[in-house]
């Protein structure tokens with residue numbers, strides 16, 4: 001309480017600002033060629049560097065930061081992550097702050113009210129992944145509570161040589177390419193080899209895609225822009241590391257050759273020191289840790305990506321290298337085991353129906369929240385009315401839609417909040433991935449069951465919500481206007497996992513303004529194959545919930561087949577004259593995703609198929625059945641019905657088989673089966689047999 005009162009007191013004494021020192025910085029965002037992972041790529045840098053400069057202030061200073069947009073045709077923004085500041089300076093484009101248009105700049109000005117380690121980053125599109133981030137250090141009045149001989153800021157990040165828009169497109173199409181690249185692809189053979197075959201089928205039975213702790217295959221993990229760096233220090237020196245996870249979609253395990261890390265601050269706020277030999281840090285969180293250089297040598301501080309696909313290191317001190325302990329790589333199948341326990345508890349809607357299920361989950365390393373304790377009581381004003389709301393996090397890897405309470409940001413943007421209330425948010429993660437949830441403009445108290453005395457609940461701005469678990473946070477609503485609340489996994493946020501906390505002072509008709517250009521954009525995807533006997537595919541524009549596109553099937557193989565085979569209905573052969581050389585069926589269609597199990601579809605079919613050559617409109621649905629069978633039913637405007645059942649099986653990382661059987665009241669039975677081998681991200685080899693067009697082989701493609 002005392003602590004918060006201090007913050008409010010500083011806030012109110014605006015008169016002190018008159019004597020405050022103004023500390024000025026310029027951040028120039030430009031497109032530059034850099035090579036953090038060895039290959040030269042175009043990136044966005046701030047003042048030419050990756051990460052941007054460390055902005056240093058003292059509590060009581062006034063920050064005056066000029067952000068210059070040196071880009072040709074992209075807007076830019078800068079959010080000051082974790083800082084309490086006036087709403088218009090928060091830097092979320094449209095929601096709080098006007099975007100900075102190309103060639104222009106904006107000057108942010110705000111008083112520094114509290115000390116700690118924070119950071120800044122672009123809040124526009126996917127710019128954060130391209131390099132627009134840096135660190136902020138605010139020193140308390142009278143110096144740090146815990147003294148150290150030296151300090152260093154470590155900005156952790158993940159780096160891809162791909163354009164992040166291309167990463168997003170790859171995630172949208174549920175390509176297995178990143179899993180193949182990282183070595184976490186799951187297959188029947190892989191499951192059998194690791195002894196997890198039963199769990200593999202258990203997962204398929206539960207209609208869930210393979211689990212992984214991260215979505216993207218990165219080319220490098222970086223600390224201060226480098227996979228490997230050094231930090232000068234003498235034996236016996238106490239070093240304070242200010243660690244910021246600025247990655248777009250990577251949790252890191254932190255450990256050090258110097259022994260357990262002593263955590264002294266979390267999300268900028270001092271905590272009672274605890275020791276932790278391995279620390280899991282979520283995106284957008286910060287920790288200040290203390291370590292002592294034990295003796296001569298270069299002691300490794302290591303950040304290992306949670307999926308074990310890579311690491312970044314800083315060697316502290318001089319001399320012989322002393323390595324930090326390896327973090328064992330998670331077996332992707334064992335995650336299925338952990339989750340298998342909860343799968344049986346899922347009810348029909350895919351929601352967790354039984355809290356007991358959580359207890360059965362195999363323990364996995366989580367952030368040290370249960371042990372974090374503020375240094376002073378953090379209790380909120382007792383007189384304030386308490387309101388509790390529930391927020392459910394959900395998503396679908398097969399589709400890459402991520403929602404809060406079932407909706408994306410553009411579908412429903414607002415969480416209403418009343419000024420003067422204490423808002424308790426119970427955040428329930430019903431999905432299979434971790435979500436680091438970040439609240440703008442406020443510190444919340446993190447209330448942990450079986451944690452320390454709630455009086456000392458730590459104050460945070462970002463909280464990891466593990467799969468199939470919940471977190472409860474609460475804060476005093478003492479602000480105004482609109483503040484963003486979102487998952488800090490950049491691609492989840494981009495796919496819809498964001499809301500705007502909207503204060504009631506703006507009237508009942510207020511709607512937050514959103515960056516609609518960058519929210520839920522459509523991506524163009526082309527998936528198909530060309531084989532010796534036929535070609536099939538789907539070209540579409542896709543956003544989180546809709547597919548608009550053309551699906552084609554065309555065949556030319558049956559001319560050769562007809563001489564040898566009976567026609568498929570067993571009736572008399574069609575003569576060559578009434579049979580087109582090339583048969584085609586093209587569906588112009590709209591598919592709408594309802595939930596992981598249901599999609600609706602509607603469209604118009606152009607066809608010259610010999611048994612069914614009438615163009616028709618159609619409507620229907622696709623339903624995902626246990627063991628991941630997809631059942632599709634359509635009714636055509638001429639009264640014909642069509643049903644199909646499709647299934648694919650991953651045999652090895654790269655080899656899959658597929659089969660499809662279809663019944664059409666006009667054409668009767670048809671079936672096909674085949675195999676595909678993934679060569680590259682875009683190409684594969686395919687072979688198939690189709691009951692109409694026979695055997696063939698060719699290339700499959702994904703662009």
Ligand SMILES: [Cu+2]
Nearest residue numbers: 435487489492
């Ligand atoms: Cu998320």
